[in-house]
Amino acid sequence: MRQAFKQKLIEIIPALQGRVYDVQPPSQTAEEPYAVMALGEEIWKSSWAGYRQVVRIKLYAGQAGLAQADVWANALIAGLHREPVTGAGEDTSAFTAHYLGVRDAEKLDTVTGKAYRTLRFGVYVPETEGDSAVPANGATQPEEWLAALVRWTQKQLGETWSIYADAWPAQPGRHAVLWRMSGCETRMAGASMYELRKRFIGHITAPDTTEENRAASALIEGFAAQIQLPLDQDKGRYMSTAEASADLQADAILDGQLRLMLVQRRMRPAEEAALIRRVEIHPILK
Structure with missing residues (x-):
């Protein structure tokens, strides 16, 4: 260096x-x-x-x-x-x-x-080179929701932007976005369903703050316009946007300007129980 x-x-x-x-x-x-x-x-x-x-x-x-x-x-x-x-x-x-x-x-x-x-x-x-910071077209894929978010962001911003997951590479593109997962939780949604929620933070870097702000605004509007983001379209699996916001004063490298909450509803797995072989009714004795 x-x-x-x-x-x-x-x-x-x-x-x-x-x-x-x-x-x-x-x-x-x-x-x-x-x-x-x-x-x-x-x-x-x-x-x-x-x-x-x-x-x-x-x-x-x-x-x-x-x-x-x-x-x-x-x-x-x-x-x-x-x-x-x-x-x-x-x-x-x-x-x-x-x-x-x-x-x-x-x-x-x-x-x-x-x-x-x-x-x-x-x-x-970077702490580790290569595998920890993978562009959208890289061979190594990040966590499933994160990978879907990377693909969606690439489609929204276009090929002039480089989209990364988990960590910054040593030399990111001049126009770059990094998505990382910051937390996850589950919530009850009924007797047979539950919600899986994951929080993500997005970092946007560009040659000047005007371009960063424009990209942040475009992504926030995109989340509002397309409530469901494709996770696996062939299997009909999607994730929904629960919250999306941008802090344009945040540090692009360290803190990230975007905050995103994605939600997916899932059915509880059916519990296996012993089969009833016989039922006997006895009269009530007085």
Whole structure:
């Protein structure tokens, strides 16, 4: 990941060619401009997002001043935030970077006396690669209801969207939806029937929030328009939408914007009982 990140920095800012250093520059007299990249904290976030590796970048603009560093910082944010990064050569890692912001954007290096501009990016690293995050057309299938929800979502949004189940991959598509099951319960629906309820959370990511909101709205409207979602059409099995809502302010990667409750009514299995072989009636004795 380190080398892939460096390659992307140089691609965005050609002036940094050969001047991106690890942790610190090779000497206090290193010629400016240059950048220093260091891996920060690696924190466990969730089973669907995995770990978040923080990448810190310091931009030293030299005589060009902090104004030039600001220009470079804006270029890096535009070129890296929510953008796929794929390494070349020995480092073939693939990931998507997310700009995290920074508390103190400008600082003074107390050792060299040079001012620099700071940036922080986050890279989500799945706990397990491959099987835990499967696109809609993948070979490995998730839980039955989840698989049906993935197929329905793909049909609603179209082939330009990538739909995943259970967990994010290291490098999701630019337009992507993740569905995961968050809980399940049963309720009595009569003497011979019961309801099976499952709760799902949907995450939507796109290059900008406008596209995310548009997709969220389309899915919520779709759930309202089509109350029954196909589970197995050949066998006439369906699941019904009980609740569907969207929180457009929620974090797309960690929290998810969509909340969905699906319900299916099922017959109780008939209980086996002993057959009555004979009935005898005795008179009531007074």
